[in-house]
Amino acid sequence: MTTPADYRAGFRTQREEVDDTRLPVDGSFPDWLTGDLVGNGPGQFEAGDTSLRHWFDSLAMIRRFRIDDGDVTYANRLVRSRDYEYAEREGGVRTPFPGTPPDRPVWTRLRQVLDGTFPDNPVIGVQRLGDEVAAVTESPTALTIDLDTLDTTGRTDLTAGLDSDLTLAHVHYDRDEDAFYNLGVSYGRETVYTLFRRPGDGGAPTSLTRLRFEEAPYIHSFALTERYAVVTVNAFGLDTARLLRGAVTKETFLDAFRALDAPLRFVVLDRETGAHETTVTAPPAFVYHHANAYERDREVVVDLVAFEDERAVSGLGLSNLRSDDPDLPRGGLYRYTLPLTGGDAERERLHRGPVEFPTINYRDVNGEPHRYVYLAETDGGSSLPTDVTKVDVESRTVRRWGETGAYPGEPLFVSAPDPAGEDDGVLLSVVLKPGANRSDLVCLDAETLRECGRARLPHRLPYGFHGQFYGPSSPGRSMN
Ligand SMILES: [Fe+2]
Numbered sequence: 278m279t280t281p282a283d284y285r286a287g288f289r290t291q292r293e294e295v296d297d298t299r300l301p302v303d304g305s306f307p308d309w310l311t312g313d314l315v316g317n318g319p320g321q322f323e324a325g326d327t328s329l330r331h332w333f334d335s336l337a338m339i340r341r342f343r344i345d346d347g348d349v350t351y352a353n354r355l356v357r358s359r360d361y362e363y364a365e366r367e368g369g370v371r372t373p374f375p376g377t378p379p380d381r382p383v384w385t386r387l388r389q390v391l392d393g394t395f396p397d398n399p400v401i402g403v404q405r406l407g408d409e410v411a412a413v414t415e416s417p418t419a420l421t422i423d424l425d426t427l428d429t430t431g432r433t434d435l436t437a438g439l440d441s442d443l444t445l446a447h448v449h450y451d452r453d454e455d456a457f458y459n460l461g462v463s464y465g466r467e468t469v470y471t472l473f474r475r476p477g478d479g480g481a482p483t484s485l486t487r488l489r490f491e492e493a494p495y496i497h498s499f500a501l502t503e504r505y506a507v508v509t510v511n512a513f514g515l516d517t518a519r520l521l522r523g524a525v526t527k528e529t530f531l532d533a534f535r536a537l538d539a540p541l542r543f544v545v546l547d548r549e550t551g552a553h554e555t556t557v558t559a560p561p562a563f564v565y566h567h568a569n570a571y572e573r574d575r576e577v578v579v580d581l582v583a584f585e586d587e588r589a590v591s592g593l594g595l596s597n598l599r600s601d602d603p604d605l606p607r608g609g610l611y612r613y614t615l616p617l618t619g620g621d622a623e624r625e626r627l628h629r630g631p632v633e634f635p636t637i638n639y640r641d642v643n644g645e646p647h648r649y650v651y652l653a654e655t656d657g658g659s660s661l662p663t664d665v666t667k668v669d670v671e672s673r674t675v676r677r678w679g680e681t682g683a684y685p686g687e688p689l690f691v692s693a694p695d696p697a698g699e700d701d702g703v704l705l706s707v708v709l710k711p712g713a714n715r716s717d718l719v720c721l722d723a724e725t726l727r728e729c730g731r732a733r734l735p736h737r738l739p740y741g742f743h744g745q746f747y748g749p750s751s752p753g754r755s756m757n
Pocket of ligand 1: 447743
């Protein structure tokens, strides 16, 4: 029997590392599905004797599923970041984590502030860097991973050639241009976000434009259309003075997180030249993830998951997530329509939720009109999603997949070869099954959400964040 509190298994450390293991499969994975699903997320919730306080503090673990001709081979590895090695060797926190201060003397903490030392624990996602794949977070540093052995092979400075302290973890890839787009961030007397483009071979970045803010808004991701980059500037951000004082007081990013005296802003930039097209405002909200954006007449349509307030960040403390009665933020799927003449956005709720991890058929429709958004949805009483949900934003109909006592992670869409339509493909999701003390990789028909196959892991994985599918038909990204 499972109980509602079983979701807490998603926030429990897994230190077991498995070398390539062929998984038992129920049903079948399509024979055309070939490639590596590479996921990232928490592996360990302690640094030595220190219990980490926030979900985003957890030490990164890469999980890789190699899918070939119906077979699924699994391996996982904790990423050997400096933060991880320090936790192993010294038994504590090395750098200022989002919700846990460093276990270091005050002079070390001061030096870290002056030097701009950021964590290198890359727990958010993965991205391609030239021929390599790297684990990333909001940091200047990416850690490259050998996808055969899952060894951590090197460190790359993502800010090289940019006047930025760090880059965001959510990178866009444009297949036609063979180029990546991302934002760099620097904090100081003012906060500056730099939109940049990097060639697909991982070469030097080109800065397109810089957005300056007196306050320090937090931005987690942005959207691309065919012509524009849409930078969604949250109405929430950092009290930088408090963050600086934190070197002495041990206050963290989380303590310094607050509502700004500002609306939600959509800054629309020409992605070729960086020219500012317009800024559109909306009532305060918090956004982690965009589903997609596209142009329509003299408007830009943006579909995203929005939260009401800063609990979207502060509510993800591990003590709250692990409680019997968690007080959780509720994100809904919303459509904002932005007039290119500026002014106010129109907002419409597409799906109530609570939902997160919006994904689309990225390869075929990113930046263009889309019909389907896939999400992880929570059916109340749990800190973790209980369903994979498909929202048809044209007909406004919804399909769901779920099973009792199971918690599905981000659904990633992989297109079938020669697809007959936008949803001709599969969704891959790692599903936590606390009752079985195990996780499964589940493959759903993206059209019907019927399960086609599942591969049973030899152990339980903590609930993950973001992944990518790298295959012959998906050389870039499969999610946003
Ligand atoms: Fe994210």
